[in-house]
Amino acid sequence: MPAAGPGAGGRGLRPGDPAPDVTLPDTHGTPVRLADLRGEPVLLVFFPFAFSAVCTGELGELRDELDDFEAAGVRVVAVSTDPVFALRAWQEQEGFGFDLLSDFWPHGAAARAFDVLDEESGHALRGTFLVDEDGIVRWSTVNPRGRPRDLEDYRAALSEV
Numbered sequence: 001m002p003a004a005g006p007g008a009g010g011r012g013l014r015p016g017d018p019a020p021d022v023t024l025p026d027t028h029g030t031p032v033r034l035a036d037l038r039g040e041p042v043l044l045v046f047f048p049f050a051f052s053a054v055c056t057g058e059l060g061e062l063r064d065e066l067d068d069f070e071a072a073g074v075r076v077v078a079v080s081t082d083p084v085f086a087l088r089a090w091q092e093q094e095g096f097g098f099d100l101l102s103d104f105w106p107h108g109a110a111a112r113a114f115d116v117l118d119e120e121s122g123h124a125l126r127g128t129f130l131v132d133e134d135g136i137v138r139w140s141t142v143n144p145r146g147r148p149r150d151l152e153d154y155r156a157a158l159s160e161v
Contacts, residue, residue, distance in 0.1 A: 012116050012127045012142040015160075019044070019131040020113035024079060024101035027088035032077070032101055035135065041161040042131045043069060043154065045078040046116050046124040050090040050100075054148050055080075058126075061151045063096050072158045074130070077101060081108050081123050116142055130157045 013019070023033040034042070045062065047055045062069075062076055069076050076098040080087065087100040103110040103124065111117035116127030126149055130139040139157040143149050 012125075012140050013114055013129060013137050015137050015139055017137045019129065019135050019137055020110070021135075022110040022113055024103055024110055025084050026099050026101055027084060027091050029084055032099060034131070037075060037077075037131075038135050039133050041072075041074045041133055041138075043074050043076045043157075044114070044129045044131060045076065045149075046111055046114065046127040047078060047080050048118075048123040048126065048145075050080060050082045050086050054146065056090075056094065058148050059096060060094060062098065062154075063094065065151060066097050068155065069158070072161065074158060074161060079103050079110055079124065081111065081117075118145075128154070128157075130160055132161055 019034060021035040023031050026032050049055055059078055066076065078098060079101045081103045083104045084102045087102055091100050108117040108122060111124040114127060114129060116125040118125055126143040128141050128149060129137050132138045138160040141153060
């Protein structure tokens with residue numbers, strides 16, 4: 001389901017909205033700035049928790065189908081409020097072939113900027129944003145708590161770039 005818009009209580013940015021320029025550390029602490037990724041489409045996948053069953057399943061599907069995204073020229077980047085060290089351990093365990101970024105501190109700043117931070121629990125909602133090469137959101141969705149995203153929705157979104 002498409003997201004509603006900024007400030008709509010965790011509903012996410014809408015297609016046509018500019019993606020916020022956020023900078024987050026990867027699993028080695030290296031800063032990754034979203035604006036520096038311009039020039040290529042980016043699938044930005046917010047997820048609640050490393051090592052959780054639903055998140056492991058979702059990101060495992062992305063890992064297993066990463067060739068489809070690469071063939072479309074889309075870079076996959078996943079973001080959670082977990083600390084860098086937890087994300088690094090999880091990435092090593094699962095063999096994810098894409099960046100995991102930590103939104104740990106300032107806690108949830110990126111998720112808040114994309115309007116997918118659950119303010120009560122402090123974790124990111126399952127928000128996904130396809131950002132084009134110019135930094136504009138072309139497709140977005142936010143799934144309710146506990147409901148995994150559908151890989152086929154991602155594939156359909158690839159037609160938006």
